[in-house]
Amino acid sequence: MMAAEAAQAGGFLGRALSSTEPAPALEIGGGCGAVAEARVLVINTGGTIGMVPQPEGLAPEANMLAGALKKIPILHDAAYAEETNLYSRLHLGDDTLVLPISRQNKRIIYTILELSPLLDSSNMTPAEWDKIGSLLEIYYEKYDGFVILHGTDTMAYTASALSFMCENLGKTIVLTGSQVPIYELRNDGRANLLGSLLFAGQFVIPEVCLYFHNKLYRGNRVTKVDAESFNAFSSPNLPSLATAEVDIIINWETVWRANTTKKFAIHKMNFDQHVGLLRIFPGITAEAVKGFLQSPIKGIVLETYGSGNAPNNCPALLEELQKATERGVVILNCTQCLRGSVSLVYETGKTLMDAGVIPGGDMTPEAALTKLAYVLSKPGTLAEKREMVKENLRGEMTVVPIGTQITLKDSKFIQEIAKYLFISCKEELAAVRDALTPPLACAAAKNGDIDALKALQNMGGNLSSEDYDGRTPLHVASCEGNLEIVKHLLKSGATVYAKDRFGATPLLNAIKFRHHDVICLLRTTGAHLSSQELVNVGTELCSLAFNGDVEGLLAWHLAGVDLNHPGYDGSTPYAMARAANRMKVMEFLCQLEA
Numbered sequence: 022m023m024a025a026e027a028a029q030a031g032g033f034l035g036r037a038l039s040s041t042e043p044a045p046a047l048e049i050g051g052g053c054g055a056v057a058e059a060r061v062l063v064i065n066t067g068g069t070i071g072m073v074p075q076p077e078g079l080a081p082e083a084n085m086l087a088g089a090l091k092k093i094p095i096l097h098d099a100a101y102a103e104e105t106n107l108y109s110r111l112h113l114g115d116d117t118l119v120l121p122i123s124r125q126n127k128r129i130i131y132t133i134l135e136l137s138p139l140l141d142s143s144n145m146t147p148a149e150w151d152k153i154g155s156l157l158e159i160y161y162e163k164y165d166g167f168v169i170l171h172g173t174d175t176m177a178y179t180a181s182a183l184s185f186m187c188e189n190l191g192k193t194i195v196l197t198g199s200q201v202p203i204y205e206l207r208n209d210g211r212a213n214l215l216g217s218l219l220f221a222g223q224f225v226i227p228e229v230c231l232y233f234h235n236k237l238y239r240g241n242r243v244t245k246v247d248a249e250s251f252n253a254f255s256s257p258n259l260p261s262l263a264t265a266e267v268d269i270i271i272n273w274e275t276v277w278r279a280n281t282t283k284k285f286a287i288h289k290m291n292f293d294q295h296v297g298l299l300r301i302f303p304g305i306t307a308e309a310v311k312g313f314l315q316s317p318i319k320g321i322v323l324e325t326y327g328s329g330n331a332p333n334n335c336p337a338l339l340e341e342l343q344k345a346t347e348r349g350v351v352i353l354n355c356t357q358c359l360r361g362s363v364s365l366v367y368e369t370g371k372t373l374m375d376a377g378v379i380p381g382g383d384m385t386p387e388a389a390l391t392k393l394a395y396v397l398s399k400p401g402t403l404a405e406k407r408e409m410v411k412e413n414l415r416g417e418m419t420v421v422p423i424g425t426q427i428t429l430k431d432s433k434f435i436q437e438i439a440k441y442l443f444i445s446c447k448e449e450l451a452a453v454r455d456a457l458t459p460p461l462a463c464a465a466a467k468n469g470d471i472d473a474l475k476a477l478q479n480m481g482g483n484l485s486s487e488d489y490d491g492r493t494p495l496h497v498a499s500c501e502g503n504l505e506i507v508k509h510l511l512k513s514g515a516t517v518y519a520k521d522r523f524g525a526t527p528l529l530n531a532i533k534f535r536h537h538d539v540i541c542l543l544r545t546t547g548a549h550l551s552s553q554e555l556v557n558v559g560t561e562l563c564s565l566a567f568n569g570d571v572e573g574l575l576a577w578h579l580a581g582v583d584l585n586h587p588g589y590d591g592s593t594p595y596a597m598a599r600a601a602n603r604m605k606v607m608e609f610l611c612q613l614e615a
């Protein structure tokens with residue numbers, strides 16, 4: 022089964038959860054209460070993290086990682102696996118491990134799936150990006166989060182490419198690797214892997230991220246800046262999304278969200294390889310530029326000086342650029358500087374724009390190149406593609422808001438509270454806002470008050486934030502069945518994967534209250550029930566059937582649940598309906614079968 026799926030993705034080996042395996046029970050009763058288990062898929066593509074010395078130098082070694090990690094107590098809790106019958110309970114193979122319990126009281130169970138062959142990332146091509154994308158697509162619903170082990174050399178390119186390929190992403194994907202192999206005594210691989218697993222398994226940060234040296238970055242904002250330090254990556258134009266030092270601190274305001282009601286999908290680029298990077302240098306000739314821009318090239322990233330400048334005293338060179346844009350080549354202007362943005366401060370920059378070159382803001386060359394390839398591989402006219410390149414698709418560039426921005430200072434409500442609390446500095450005000458947002462937003466969702474929600478958003482409040490029970494406004498709106506509020510929250514980036522302290526997602530809440538339209542909308546957005554939520558589903562269905570509750574059964578059906586699940590004693594919902602002579606239920610179940 023797994024082999025067939027892996028073949029679909031193009032030659033990956035290993036054993037992950039098959040899409041037809043029974044959903045595992047995820048809540049473990051222990052002496053000190055239930056422990057939530059999360060499942061993470063680790064896709065090992067290669068890189069230094071899993072390399073061993075060979076006669077010609079370091080190279081990746083296949084089928085070694087899981088066995089080696091099992092011997093490292095911080096990366097595998099063998100006692101827990103045994104005490105809870107982990108392997109037989111969840112039908113797991115040797116390539117699955119479990120972390121010791123986290124501070125957040127979670128157990129992260131992770132399965133390692135290996136690319137074959139494992140690669141030094143210098144050997145990776147867009148074909149591998151598509152393979153990784155296929156695996157993410159196949160296993161998206163089976164795991165709570167994903168970690169991709171990757172060489173550092175081209176990690177920024179893969180992270181950027183995946184960020185565009187993952188459309189309407191709702192789960193956490195973290196790329197990581199290391200500068201020193203994990204098998205060596207002193208290495209950065211263990212900490213990088215552990216941190217990535219903790220983020221992927223415990224938090225819904227719906228982005229393609231890159232974790233390195235205690236920092237979680239947006240993947241399409243990073244660039245490799247150091248070949249020798251453990252601190253190898255930099256995100257020059259965007260602060261990190263999170264830091265994992267004494268505490269894990271997530272900068273929720275920076276987290277990019279898809280703001281959509283569409284389902285997750287991978288856009289296979291069949292990567293358009295007719296794109297390239299051209300770095301301007303003093304003395305570059307018009308002939309060199311002309312040669313580079315020849316057909317079949319379709320798009321280039323022009324790496325210019327400073328804030329987007331190129332010589333404007335060489336008409337022949339500018340003419341070549343202009344001719345290319347007129348032929349339909351998309352040219353994106355990015356700066357050679359590590360930090361900063363392309364702007365129109367200088368005449369030399371303006372000249373490029375006049376030649377049809379598109380300003381690329383503060384995108385890294387890695388992001389700009391993969392964005393070009395992504396956009397060029399989408400359907401549409403050239404004009405539409407030129408427009409799409411200018412848009413901020415995945416938070417890859419900073420967009421300066423037009424018009425006046427509402428700041429915390431404009432928020433009368435928060436200011437009044439601040440007065441009572443005698444606080445005035447910006448940081449304290451933000452802290453008050455963050456403390457108040459969850460209950461206020463939940464109350465607004467309960468009352469169907471869209472204006473209050475908008476006001477909280479304008480203050481910078483995060484509408485995905487959880488209250489003390491882990492409940493989000495989307496949970497509340499789903500219980501209430503207020504479709505408009507649910508829509509608004511989803512379009513504001515609320516996540517359908519949030520779980521409250523009882524492990525319930527908004528979808529389960531909508532099922533419980535039989536809000537069929539909300540269930541359908543949540544499903545369109547990619548919501549699915551977690552394994553934990555499905556533990557007693559058969560018994561629940563039997564009880565609904567016995568009581569003649571067609572509406573309740575329909576709710577589970579709309580949520581994608583098979584209504585043939587047997588109850589605890591093995592009887593099916595249909596048998597229960599027959600026993601209680603519930604004709605309507607029997608008819609309904611028969612219709613579904615037909």
Ligand code: ASP
Nearest residue numbers: 068069141142172173174
């Ligand atoms: N050459 C290695 C790679 O990119 C470097 C590393 O992983 O750090 O695969």
